[in-house]
Amino acid sequence: MTGTVHINTRIRQNAETLAAALEGHMHKIFAPDARKELRLFSAGEAAELLGISTSFLRKLHFDDKAPEVHTSPGGRRHYSADDLLELRRILEANAKTRGAYQRGRRDGDKLQVLSFLNFKGGSGKTTSAVHSAQRLALKGYRVLCVDIDPQASLTTLFGYRPEYDFLNSGTIYDAIRYDDPVALEDVIQKTYFTGIDLAPGGLMLQEFEHETPQALINHAQPPFFARLATALRDVEQNYDVVIFDCPPQLGYLTMAALCASTGVLITVVPNMLDVASMSQFLQMSADLLDVVSNAGASMEFDFMRFLINRYEPNDGPQQQVLAFLRQLFDDEVMVAPMLKSTAISDAGLTHQTIYEVDRAQFHRNTYDRALDSLNLVNDEIESMIQKAWGR
Incomplete structure (x- = not known):
């Protein structure tokens, strides 16, 4: 029939067109061999x-x-x-009190491992994770970001092009795969952001989801839920905080991250559709984590919090949903919500965050509101980390 196109051909054409356009966009933002630089x-x-x-x-x-x-x-x-x-x-x-200015781990403090997750895409998970990592790094913490999302948005925000830089190797997958895994330190990349290292993500992570069912049949060791925790042990002395950016699905990767975590931050947009989706996510999580717990996984968290994201204070229905969540979960809902802001989305157009962009590029009040909101959220996360260390 004239004019018909096979769907696989059309999808491949669209994928190639989009990849070329994104490549051109990256070349406009950065010189071909340049890496991002952090501003003063x-x-x-x-x-x-x-x-x-x-x-x-x-x-x-x-x-x-x-x-x-x-x-x-x-x-x-x-x-x-x-x-x-x-x-x-x-x-x-010169401080009178130890730890007044250097607030990272001391002898006896356990590594803090935080998972940012949600079942639903568009909940601001990656945005929350990267801003938290950057705020902690700017406050003197040694941070490792681990991107376990095959879409690798976090990796992209650090100036990499996963589809080119880590097409066949170099991602966290190499350190957790079942066949001849490498040491985690071999895939960790230094970033332009002082205080932050990155274990990149990429499409190869899908292989972990595909290979795990067979690995379960073969009783591969360590089991899937312990592989991220095992990989971290070799490098944990180098960091105060590890941040996992999880995929928007409850698969083997997400469960492995949860089993390695000391804290969990579930991002949620305050509308009833997202809350209904989160309800399903929590139920499925509980059922699946019961299974891995019975298989020997550690399930002890220092804290679990709901992080309200993309919040619009003047939106009446959102206020009602937030009040509903606070009534249900009380102090498990973080005090500070992350505001929906054009400053955050505009910064994202050039693969930047609020902490990276220059205030002069934005309307002053818009930028300041976004910055204040992010600081309140991330300083609340910092206080939870400090509390977990007994301070």
């Missing part, structure tokens, strides 16, 4: 991240107790993330 931070931003006043920061420079930093022709100081780490070290050395 103003004195006000640096002081806020360090937990000191701008006047005290100025005094450190006046007393020659601070490192030399980039200074604009107008005399304004700008700080790199490495400058912030050096300032933390100086402040901690």
Whole structure:
């Protein structure tokens, strides 16, 4: 019949067209061989991240107790993330209370492993995970991001092109596969963001979902639910926090992440369709985790929280849904919701986050509202980590 096209041919054409367009988009944003770079931070931003006043920061420079930093022709100081780490070290050395400025793990503290997950796509899972990782890194924590989503959005946000850079190897799959796995340290990538390393994701992760049923029949060791936890053991001394960005489905990868986690953050958009979907997700999770628990998996979390995402404070129905969730789950719903913001979505157009973009590129009030919202959310997560360490 004239004009008919096989659906597989059409899909392949569309895939190739889109891949070429995305490649062109990436070349516009970054030079072909360039990697992303983290911007400098103003004195006000640096002081806020360090937990000191701008006047005290100025005094450190006046007393020659601070490192030399980039200074604009107008005399304004700008700080790199490495400058912030050096300032933390100086402040901690002179602090009256241990851990006032360097708040990461101490001897005896267990690695904090956080899973960001939801059954439903579009719940802001990756956005939440990357902003949390970056805020923690800027506050001096050593963070490992592990992208276990085959779509690899988190990996893309760190300036990689998974379909080119990690097409056949180099992802977290290599460290958890059943056939000749490599050490996790062999797939971890340093990122442009000081304090954050990345175990990339990519399409190869689908192989783990396909191979696990056969591995279960063959009684492969360690079992699927322990493979991420086992891989982490070799590198855990290098990090304070690990963040898993999970796929939007309840498969073997998500269950393996849950079994390796000390904390779980379930992102939920406050509308009834999403809440209904989350209800199914929780029921399925409970049933499946019962099975792996009976098989010997550890199921002890320091905390589990619902993170309200894409929240619009002036939306009446959303307010009702949020009140409904708080009534049901009380303090398991995080105090701070993450606001829906054009600043966050606009930053995403260039594969950036609010912490990376320059405030001058946005309407000041829009940017400040988004930033304040993110800081409240991520500082609440930090407080849960600190509490888990007994502080």
